[in-house]
Amino acid sequence: MTDSATHRLRVGRYECLVIKDGTAGNPDLGEFMKPVPAELADYEMFMEGGLMLIDAPDRRILIDAGNGPTRGPRTHAAEAAFEAESAAPESIDTVLLTHGDPDHIAGLLTAEGALVYPDARYAMHRDLWEAWHAPSAGGLYFPNQADVIRRLVELLSDRLDDTGALFDTECEVAPGLRAVPALGHRAGHTAYLIESDGQKLLHIGDAAFDPVFLEYAGIPNVRDTDPERARDSRRALVERAVAEDAVVVGSHFRVDNVGKLRRIDRDRFEWTPA
Numbered sequence: 588m589t590d591s592a593t594h595r596l597r598v599g600r601y602e603c604l605v606i607k608d609g610t611a612g613n614p615d616l617g618e619f620m621k622p623v624p625a626e627l628a629d630y631e632m633f634m635e636g637g638l639m640l641i642d643a644p645d646r647r648i649l650i651d652a653g654n655g656p657t658r659g660p661r662t663h664a665a666e667a668a669f670e671a672e673s674a675a676p677e678s679i680d681t682v683l684l685t686h687g688d689p690d691h692i693a694g695l696l697t698a699e700g701a702l703v704y705p706d707a708r709y710a711m712h713r714d715l716w717e718a719w720h721a722p723s724a725g726g727l728y729f730p731n732q733a734d735v736i737r738r739l740v741e742l743l744s745d746r747l748d749d750t751g752a753l754f755d756t757e758c759e760v761a762p763g764l765r766a767v768p769a770l771g772h773r774a775g776h777t778a779y780l781i782e783s784d785g786q787k788l789l790h791i792g793d794a795a796f797d798p799v800f801l802e803y804a805g806i807p808n809v810r811d812t813d814p815e816r817a818r819d820s821r822r823a824l825v826e827r828a829v830a831e832d833a834v835v836v837g838s839h840f841r842v843d844n845v846g847k848l849r850r851i852d853r854d855r856f857e858w859t860p861a
Contacts, residue, residue, distance in 0.1 A: 591842055591843070592606060592607045592608075592663035592664075592665075592667065592668055592842065593605065593606050593607070593668050593671075593842065594842045594843040594845070596788070596834070596845060597786075598781050598782075598783050598786045598787065598788045598834070599763075599782070599783025599784030599785065599786045600643070600644050600763075600783045600784060601641055601642065601643050601763065601781055601783050601788075602641070602642040603639060603640070603641050603642075603781070603788065603836075604639065604640040604641075604642075604668070604672065605637060605639050605836060605842055605843075605845070606637055606638050606639065606640060606653070606663075606665050606668045606669075606842075607635050607636070607637045607662065607663040607665075607842045608636055608637055608638055608653030608654050608663060608664060608665035608690075608694065609634075609635045609636025609637065609653070609654055609662065609663075609690055609839075610635070610636075610662050611633070611634070611635040611662045612633075612634055612635070613631055613632060613633055613634075614632055614634060615632070616630050616632045616797075616799070618810065619632075619796060619800075619808045619809060619810050620799075620800065620803070620806050620807075620808060620809075621806075621807070621809050622806070624803060624806075627799065627803075630799060632796070632797045632799065633797060633840075633841050633844075634796050634797065634839040635662060635663075635839060635841065635842070636653060636654060636690040636691075636838065636839060637651075637653065637838055637839065637840075637842065638650060638651040638652060638653045638665060638691075638694070638838075639651070639790060639836065640668075640669075640672065640674060641764075641781065643761070643762070643763065643764075645762070646680035646681060646761065647674065647678050647679050647680050647681075648679070648680060648681045648682075648683065648761055648764065649679050649681070649682045649683070649704065649707070650683050650684075650685065650779055650790055651683075651684060651685055651691040651692070651694075651792070651838065652682065652684075652691065652692055652693070652694030652695045652703065652704075653665045653690065653691070653693070653694040654689070654690050654693050654694055655693040655694030655695070655696060655697075655703065656694075656697065656698045657693055657696070657698055657735075658689060658690070658693045665694065676703050676704050676705065677704075677705065677706050679704040679706070679707045680706075680707060680708065681707055681708045681709075681710065681760070681761055682695070682704055682707045682708070682709045682710070683710050683711070683760060683761075683764075683766070683777075683779055684709070684710070684711040684712075684715065684777070685776060685777055685778070685779070685790075685792030685793065685838065686712075686715060686772060686773040686774065686775060686776040686777070686792060686793060687715050687718065687719065687728050687732075687736075687773060687774065687775070688728075688729070688773060688793070689729060689731075689732055689735070691792075691793075691838070692735070692739070693735060695739060696735060696738060696739070700738050701742075702742050708746065708752060709743055709746050709747060709752060710752045710753070710754065710760045710766065711747075711752075711753065711754075711775060711777070712753075712754060712755060712766070712768055712770075712774075712775030712776070712777045713753045713754065713755045713775065714755070714770070714774045714775035715773075715774050715775030715776075715777075716747065716753055716775070717774075717775075718774035718775065719736045719739065719740050720740065723736075726812075727773075727774045728773075728774070754766050754768075755768070756768065760779075763781060763782050763783050764779060764780070764781050764782075765779065765780045765782075766778075766779060767779065767780050767789075767824070767827075768820075769791065769792070769794050769817075769820040769821070769823070769824055770813075770816055770817070770820055771811055771812065771813045771814070771815070771816030771817025771818070771819070771820045771821075772792070772793045772794060772808075772811045772812060772817045772820075773793070773811075773812050774812070776792060776793065776794070776817075776820070777792065778790060778791045778792055778794060778824055779792075780827075780833070786834075787831050787832065787833035787834070788833060788834045788835075788836060788845075789824065789827065789828050789831075789833040789834070789835050789836070790836045790837075790838075791821075791824050791835060791836070791837050791838075792837070792838050793837075793838050793839065794817070794820060794821045794824050794837070795808075795821055795837050796808070796837070796839045797837070797839065797840065798835075798837070798840060798844065798846060798858040799858075800821065801821070801824075801825050801828075801835070801848055801856060801858060802848075802855065802856050802857060802858050803854070803855065804818070804821055804822045804825045804854050804855075804856060805818065805822065805853070805854030805855075806818070806854075808821075822854070825848055825856055828847070828848050829848050829849065829850055829856065832847065833847070834846070834847060834861050835847065835848065843860075844860060845860070845861050846858050846859050846860045846861045847859055847861050
């Protein structure tokens, strides 16, 4: 357990920095997992929003953008972490989005509505981009996001094309980094797999809000847009993490709670902090 806003880890030649940028909390597990197994009756769930900065040999990549200056209150602020890393917004080469919830994309815009990362290439699942063109009444994003979404569509339209910026299947989005669609949580939800020098890290976005959802991979999260589909995506990510011996990072996990999984039975796994 830590009060730090950042946690550093290395994956081969890639230096990864997990950054917290959200209000921490301990929601009741029963709000999400139904049914809650009897052995988890006293489980204390933890959630705090975050993003990840990746320094590769030839580029600087950001997975998600956090809350940004327009949303709060925040326990930690990503801006301070970026300043400490001397990571100027102009140094970000690529921005990869897991999905479009406000705590993942509001940080793409300044308070004045300009792009925080003006020189970056952006990549996302095609379903997410199409959802941004739909009315908010369709439930593909939260109604109070409408102005932010319209502004992002306006600013990003000329930065997206069919050469990997928009994808709908697993693909390489940067050297050593693959987009792994993991649909069900929200429109176009995507995980990202980093591989370098035989080491692997799987960033699962919101496929699990807490490692307990990975340990009990067969139980749906009722707060997902499509709980059954999201459960199947989560199970596939868990299977992949086990098969490929990958370290796992979740957007809402405690900052230093990165770990690995081992199988107990078909739908039960054990989380071990790495």
